[in-house]
Structures are given as C-alpha cells and as structure tokens.
Amino acid sequence: MSAKFYEEIIDNYKKLYETKEGYDVKIYAGEKPNIKEFHVHSFILKTQSEFYKKAFIAKDGIEKKDGHFILNSSHSPKVLEILLSYMYYGSIDLTKSQPHEFGLQPLWACGQQPVIQQDISKWSKNDFTVMERRLSRFIPLIRFYCISSEDFLLKIYPFKELLSNDLVNNILAHHMAPNNKLNINIQPPRSPRCSDSTIIKCQHLSIFASWIDKKETLHYNNKCGHIPYRFNLLYRASRDGNTAAAFHEKCDNKEATIIVAKVTNSEQIVGGYNPLSWDSSNSWKSTNDSFIFSFKDRTDLRSAKVSYSNNDQYSIYCSFYGPQFGYRGNLVCQNGLWYSTYYDYNYAYPKIDIPENNFNVIDYEVFQVIRI
Secondary structure, eight states: OHHHHHHHHHHHHHHHHHHOTTOOEEEEESOTTOOEEEEEOHHHHHHHOHHHHHHHHHTTTOEEETTEEEEEESSOHHHHHHHHHHHHHOOOOTTTSOHHHHOHHHHHTTTOSSOOOSOGGGOOHHHHHHHHHHHTTTGGGOOGGGSOHHHIIIIIGGGGGGSOHHHHHHHHHHHHOTTSOOSSOOOOOSOSOOTTOSSOOHHHHHHHHHHHTTOOTTTTGGGTTOOSEEEEEEEEHHHHOSSHHHHHHHHBTOSSEEEEEEETTSSOEEEEEESSOBOSSOEEEOOSSOEEEEESSTTOGGGEEEEEOOOOTTSEEEETTEEEETTTTSEEEETTEEEEOOOSSOOSSOOOSOOOEEEOEEEEEEEEEEEO
C-alpha cells in the first residue's frame, strides 16, 4: 500500500514539473543562439540539490527579476532536462539515452557529494555503494520486466551492482526462458494506457502494435506491454455522432488510424488499420501495410485474426460515406451501417471471420496511431 502512495506522490510532482504551475525560477541553459529557458520551482531545487540550496542561501549567481529568480546553467539543455526530471520525480529515461550520453558525473554535479565520475568501469566499490544509496527509493518503482532484453543488456546490466542478485537473476530468467512462469509478482506496465476506450483493453493495443510492425500477434504482449506507439482516441460513434460527417470531422487528415467496432449481441470486435489518412476525396489508396482484423471473443486474445492488404490499388477507399477497406467492401462503415462482402475476384484482403453481409455494431472507435 505504501508503494502505491509513493507512486501517487511521484506522479503529482511529475504533473507539477509538466504544468509549471506556480514556478518562481527561470533557468537558462545552452549557448547562443540555442539557449533554452526552463521554468521550475525553487523549493524543488533547494530540497533536492545541496548545490542549489547553498546557491540560494549565498545568493551566488542568482538575481531576481519580475518576481522570478534567474539562473544560468553550465549544462546543455538536454542534460539539464534530465537533471530536472530526476529532481522532480526520479526519472532517468535509459530507453531514449545511453547513460554515457549525459554522463553520471553531470547528473550528480547538481550538488550530490561526492561526485562520481562518468566512466563506470572506473567506479570503486564505494562509488557503487554511494549510488545505490542515492537510488534506493526509486529502484522499486522501475518496471524492469517491461524493459526489452536488448535495453536491459546494454543499458541496465552494466549497473547490476546497484541491484539485488535475486532481481538480476529473475530478470535474466524472464528473458532467457520467457515461457517459464516465475513465481514472483511482476507489476503490470504503466503503458500503454487505454482508459479512454469503452471497447478494448491495453492488451489489444499491444496486439495492434505487433500487427502494425508485422510481428507475431503476441510479440509486444510478451514484452509486458512495452510498445512503440501511442493510441489517441479521436472518435467514438456513441459520443460524437454515428454519421459519416462526424467521422470525417474527427478523423480526416490524421495520418495513421485504427478503427475498432464491437458487434452487437456478442463479444466480437472487428476493425481495420489505415497507415495513410482518411479524407472525403472518393478515391482509392494503395498500401501493403493496412490490415483488417477480428477478435471472435475480445476477452480471448487467442481468437485474434489479422488480414493484410495484398497491396493492390483497392486497399483503402476514402469515401464521403465513411471508411472502407477493399474493393466491393471487405470491411465498410457507410454512414453508420456496417457490412463485409467477398467475391471470387478483386478482394484486397484475405477473408477472416468478420460477419458477412450487413451486421450491426453497438459502437465503434477510431484511434490515431503515433510512433513514439
């Protein structure tokens, strides 16, 4: 229970950093003409960094103008961003930066003593002890099992001395024998989030991401939900209006999107992925990256089936009436009416268990797909 409260506090400080509400400090980092201005809070600087605490007490290099403290940083904007995110909510994103890119020395030069040098190969046993003490309250919050095996090997394993032997061994076993269930409590991933959907769960997003990248269906599910996409809800028929006009108003020119519909009186969901964009041009678009899909039972991921476009000229039809996948309509929503038809010729997608001819859906949603 205490860990949960701890996470809520961390999240609150993260929101404070992101919103900048009530900031009273402006820090300038970088060199002309690429100077970046950061808005932060003095109480964070003084409580999280001995360096800044002493600077504020001595008024060393700090001036006040228009109600804000003005500081100049010797760090680059990238390094300062990392320092501030750590001071606010203990985040060091190793998935986006190698540790040596910003260096551990600048990370701790904000006032931690003693300063630890950048080259980890030269760390002494005492250096590891000091670093372990500094990170001890944050390590339990890290979702290690959601980090890919490659990132763990290259970016985490060099710091294995900071982790317990049991944790390191369990992570290695998790990656080396993924089908062997460990008798440990693996926390669920913090992402992807699917709280906006009334039709699907986070696990479905992981499958969609696997299909988009043309990998095995459960590829990203087996990686604890860590996926390289964000799914933003653009449209829900029951909320925004079940009409072609409402669809186009919300979804046109949004680039890649995925449509998800729940079939009435069943647990089946169907839909399609358009890697291009929707519009009302009444024109065909060709791609081999689009697909249609079906979950015969949305609560059973094993019921998932996908059908990719054969890359003919009829992959996507941008109609005034609504979205269409395939010539003659392998999957169509026409002004709120759904149908799927197949003939012995001219079909863009191999047939899967989408209901044939006309069928009813209780609701459908469209998500914008953004690679992150």
